[in-house]
Amino acid sequence: MRVGRGALLLPLVLLAACTAGPSVRPGIVVNDGGDPGVSTSSAAPGPAPVPQLNQPNPGRSIWGPCGPEVLEAFPAPAKVDLACGKITGTLDSPYAPGRGGVRLQVLKAGTGPIPLVVVNEVDGLPGTVYAARLAELLPPELLARFSLVGIDRRGTGNSDAVRCVPEEVRFALLDADPRALDVEGLVDQARTAGQQCSIALESRLPAIDTWRTAADVESLRVALGMDRLHAIGHGEGSRVLAVYADRYRDRVGRMVFDGAPDPNEDAVVALEGVAAGADATFAAFADDCAKRACELGANARQAFSEVLNQAASAPLATDDLDLTPGLILRAVQTALADRAGWPALSKALADARGGNPTALAALVTPLVLESEEVPATFDATLVTRCNDTKSRLSTEALNAAAKDWNTRYPYFGALTAEWLAVCSPWPVPSHPVTTPTAPTAPPIVVLATATDPLTPLSGTERAAQQLTTATLITWQGTGHGALGHSPCATEAAQSFLLNATTPRDGTACPP
Template sequence: MPRRHHAALLLPLVMITALGACSAGPSIRPVIAVRGDSGTPTEAAPSGQQPVPDLEDGKDSGLNWQECTDSTLLRLGPTAPQGGSFQCARMSSTLDAPSRPGRGSLSVSVLKAGTGKSPLVVVSDADGEPGTLKAARLASSLPPEVLSRFSLIGVDRRGTGKSDGVTCVPESARLDIVEFDPASTDNTELRGAITTASQECVLDLENRLTAMDSWRAAADLEKLREALGVGRLNAVGVGDGSRVLSLYASRFPNRIGRMVFDGAPDPTLDAIGAAEARAVAAEATFDAFAKDCAVRGCALGANAKQEFTALLDQLRTTPLRVLGIALTPGTASQAVLVGLADRARWPALADAISAAKAGDGNGLVGLVEPLVADVDENPPRLDAALVTGCNDTSTRIPPDRVTVLTTDWREKHPLFGALYAQRLLLCASFPVPSPLKVPALNGAPPILVVSTATDPVTPQQGTERAAGQLPAGVVVGWQGGGHGALGLSQCATTAAKDFLLDAKVPANGTVCPP
């Protein structure tokens, strides 16, 4: 189990991935909600496919790097990679709330790993591991030559991690959200918890609330590029982090460097379509997990799905309690979704499900904990992901519509359908932003987009559609499972290495074996 601080705050983990439903965009045409235009360059945007930009050394003129290896290892927790050293810095960026455009400030936390002279920025999911920690983990799994040419620069996007992290949802509301049973036919309790969460966040954050979105996170990256002393931004986007890089490319088309998207949200679906696509992908990922489980001879045996559904029935009558959190069918379902997203943790996930059936809920609660508690010096992830997701869309789904969808999806996608339908309520009580059309990206250099066959967070088909909307998106598809392929698939990792280091663009549609 991870070390705990404020253990009573334990709550839902994969609930944040639900925010893809909130951040998918309007119900007719899914345009990301954006407000304000600070930082938009005045240079003429390029047209058509551009060549892969040259690499350049960073000048690091605007950042004061300090050794932070020990503190980073603490934040990484028991699963911290071995070896390596890290440096950390803070950067000031403009808050730019809609009510105070171009005014205010916030602090952005960044981390450096590697010794290369060219910076390679890492941007992660709003509900996932903060970008600083994601970069630290990637540093241990990428080929050594990448870390010789590049320094990975992980950035905690605004409101997450150490970047003035958002903590505004009351503990009781978090618990009510994560523990809510997907089998329930009355979502009144869930709606009450969401209303409480939104009210408290509005009061606590004030002007900061509406400034926590992907559009302004993209502007933070432009500040970072300037601080790193390079003319173009080289970057890796993980999951929803790819959305931020897409917005960056639209806002700053003359600053696009060598970019890799490791999974990307589907830009063509509305909120309901995006939520159902995730439900379908989650079911497929569980099937892949179950097959892997049977091959390995794991604790769940040859029928992991039957064992999991039996656990849910068991918890429905006899929930377990672990350090202040109730392990209910809702908690267990979200914990399993978290485990499915991390391919390296599939063996531990199988053990955790088996242990819960025997009355030990520590393993499943440990999977959920980072999203809902202050763990290893990291703020709970649910709050920032909830605020960011609801600021990224003007769509609000009526409760009666969610009730109908819950019933329908429970039948069509029995493991996770109802849970994803209920997540459509998450933004219901949050202020509705005023959408602004994102500038069209008409010209760009090749961008490498890596998809994963069974990805419960950014489904394969959606990632491929995201690549198709780029002027020069090139897809490499890994036939594996989990969220993200870099560092897991040797084939996909090599393709990214060759692209980043040598500007070698793979053939579009390249397939990597599982």
């Protein structure tokens, strides 16, 4: 296996508009004390009105020029004004509740007077980079009033990035062909990863989760001088804001969740939806491929299987990475999220089939490879996801799920089931994500996409149902997220953020 050692730049997925622990170390403990960060509002239960848009309180600015550690993530100059800063959150490890610090990278895109915080998913682009890309897509009217403020979540990007999984263990976890259904082998490697992360991170390990990330967002609100938090959550980042709305009930402003994940506490239920959504998205990609006579020919499904079988016989080699079926599946699932990038995906698969897997490898490089400047995103994803879920399955249950999903969802079923196995040896977290309801929050606008490979429609619908004051808009399109893709969904979100106009629940936007 060849692994590049040079500095790696994160490839940016450009969004485009569409037509519509070791034995000597203590285990992770549960903090049974009260939560000092919970806001205790005296207001009577019930939905609050949409808050006013107030300018931030004057005070010391956190903003300055962006340094190379941020700008190197942009292959071309951003189209909006950028400013950067650092804030400090509270580590709040269960070993030292309410103590310790974590440095968090933040970025402001645009010059609008009111901050609109953007929280991205832990395994996606760093939140700072995603905010800048999103700002380039949103309407000028919105950016005249708001500036987008992205935050690299704790453990990611330039926010005390997590580096704890040895390279050989990371590859053993990600290289494996999911279709081989080697659950026991995966669990063994995951156990080693957990032990090494416990050694490397020590008390930090149990403090990297969604519960504490919500507290980081509260620290950002305070640093920005906002009386209430106005925010956008993208994909799994919406879960952070939902937890925020439960914890800090009298500080919730205008919020839009774009592709909220399934809130079900049973990981089997939530992840099966992801497997189904990913397979459905690939089917849509294959149909689109045939309609536009793409490089894969009339049968993209067969072509994809050929590439996977090639890699199973002999990994597809590039200068930096040898592509195995596990890495190829992850690369394709990543690319399926961006509907505008499907022509590039079909070409990358065709090139790989013809012996040039470079473009396909670029899609998965940020997940597996690290340099001195850029961490591999897998480490923070592993720690956060396993800290967030309390589901721990037996070997028998893991094998049953993997076999079942591999049959019913032949492209991404077994791959998705791997997360059940990877988290199975992880210590039970101190704050697993429960189901937020935000009973006294102002209206929250939730955008869903009909065919989404990462946060499927069924899960987003359940998330909206659980949130007491949510109103759901469904875009009948394909890809991950509707904001900036669907004019209809984007206009509804803009009207809510600017004018406090709450859309009708159940609104459907055309494809």
